[in-house]
Amino acid sequence: MNTIKFLFLLTICAAGTGFLSIRDDTGYVNELKAWHQKRIESLKAENGWLNLAGLFWLEEGKNSFGADTQNNVVFPAGKSLPLLGSFTLKNGEVWVDIEPGAKVTVNGQPVTSLKIFSAEDHPVLASGSLRWFVIKRGNKYGIRLRDLESPGIQHFTGINTYSIDQKWRVEARLEPAATDKKIPITDVTGQTSLQTSPGTLVFTIDGKEYRLDAVESEDQLFILFADKTSGKETYGAGRFLYAERPNRQGITVLDFNRSINPPCAFTTFATCPLPPKQNRLPIAVKAGEKNYGNH
Structure with a gap:
């Protein structure tokens, strides 16, 4: 899109x-x-637009994500586990693999491993108050993060x-x-x-x-x-x-x-x-x- x-x-x-x-x-x-x-x-x-909490451009290959600052994609502190899983970008597609014990869903259904970006589909993933999905801008692929408890909404x-x-x-x-x-x-x-x-x-x-x-x-x-x-x-x-x-x-x-x-x-x-x-x-x-x- x-x-x-x-x-x-x-x-x-x-x-x-x-x-x-x-x-x-x-x-x-x-x-x-x-x-x-x-x-x-x-x-x-x-x-x-008020609940956006992050935009992270992916590198080709594996990109770890979670609240730990050592991850490639760092989610807000206190909003997720230190390590939720990893995104893998390859040949214009993005897959997600979720760590055991991490609770991540798509449309209310638990996710363990899933293609989350292709030319046809890019679903929204959820964990707690966080929501995220893949966007493409030119030849760049990124994770757009929302926080339904965002200060941007609370202070608006x-x-x-x-x-x-x-x-x-x-x-x-x-x-x-x-x-x-x-x-x-x-x-x-x-x-x-x-x-x-x-x-x-x-x-x-x-x-x-x-x-x-x-x-x-x-x-x-x-x-x-x-x-x-x-x-x-x-x-x-x-x-x-x-x-x-x-x-x-x-x-x-x-x-x-x-x-x-x-x-x-x-x-x-x-x-x-x-x-x-x-x-x-x-x-x-x-x-x-x-x-x-x-x-």
Whole structure:
């Protein structure tokens, strides 16, 4: 699963944009508040971003794991046995072997030895409050660890946002790519992948025209952008925005009030894609989510 498809899980927070129409301010504000509450709930969920507790890149061959600091993969102290088992990475597949007496499960069933990553499958393993699974980024394979008792959840108090303003809900025209366009997207680990782009979204704010390249994300458009607030009032590496696919006239809506922080704003254990240079807007987009914490 590539980065963009993986991040499509965030679209639960971005659904329901709708095409541009005259909106009742009160109804629109209530709609955005309800959307943002779902966004908060998704961050706090078991598969959300607030409970990440580690990201460990595997070496080819055997990688021991557990709470002992001598392991290749070191789980949080007090959360597991000193040695839970080992991961073996070979030829693009990952196997796990569990130590006798260690209680590790998949879907509630005990595990002793199991292939936990292939092109078709990568199950979630569990022990106590810990959950982990394999991710692939470029040619790298890693263990993503969650802790359902994470301080990230316990200390979470919400996300500051700009005041909702319909000025930032704009009609955009998709300028289709002339050919099968792909744009390079680099993530925070330095891995670059070519993502399919249907074209460029062209829109106007305060009488001036701006452009943003979109990439495909299942049945939506995914936009990575930065602006003059980035690194000041908003997350330094930019924000995410989703939009519906254009109608028959090539029109969709960009609602910057729905701009969200990437996962890296909440945790150091995410592998977020970064905005391409052409998606750095020369204006301050004072809409959507502001910066969170110190990430």
